[in-house]
Amino acid sequence: MTAPSFPSFKFPFADVDFTKAFGEFKMPAFGVEALVEAQRKNVAAFTAANQTAFEAVKSAAQRQADMIKLATEEFSKAASELMTVASFEEKAAMQADVAKKAYEGAVANIRELADIVAKGNAEAIDLVNKRIAEALDEMKVLVAKKH
Numbered sequence: 001m002t003a004p005s006f007p008s009f010k011f012p013f014a015d016v017d018f019t020k021a022f023g024e025f026k027m028p029a030f031g032v033e034a035l036v037e038a039q040r041k042n043v044a045a046f047t048a049a050n051q052t053a054f055e056a057v058k059s060a061a062q063r064q065a066d067m068i069k070l071a072t073e074e075f076s077k078a079a080s081e082l083m084t085v086a087s088f089e090e091k092a093a094m095q096a097d098v099a100k101k102a103y104e105g106a107v108a109n110i111r112e113l114a115d116i117v118a119k120g121n122a123e124a125i126d127l128v129n130k131r132i133a134e135a136l137d138e139m140k141v142l143v144a145k146k147h
Contacts, residue, residue, distance in 0.1 A: 045131030049124040056120020067109045
């Protein structure tokens with residue numbers, strides 16, 4: 001019994017001399033000061049973006065607390081008014097009105113909070129995008145200087 005023979009496999013890039021292929025490629029030399037300055041700007045941009053996002057979340061939390069306080073006051077007022085109504089039909093109608101107002105208020109509040117957070121996120125992303133564009137422009141200038 002003879003062993004099965006398999007075609008020999010040869011790695012397709014085995015004969016390629018990468019030193020010749022990339023021998024002419026030279027990495028532009030960047031000054032350490034330029035790299036440090038670029039990193040400083042990157043950190044400043046990300047810090048500003050994080051601060052903006054944090055302020056949006058803080059603003060949303062404060063607004064949510066205000067909304068809860070107002071909703072509690074409105075519910076307390078509605079409950080007091082409900083106690084003064086004598087008939088079952090009037091109570092049922094008043095409860096339906098209170099429930100409708102509460103639902104509409106909750107939907108409006110959710111939209112407002114979502115808008116606050118979305119606006120803050122958009123501002124934070126704009127800061128990062130601006131820095132990325134600046135960094136790419138700086139890179140072009142540095143590469144152009146070296147050639």
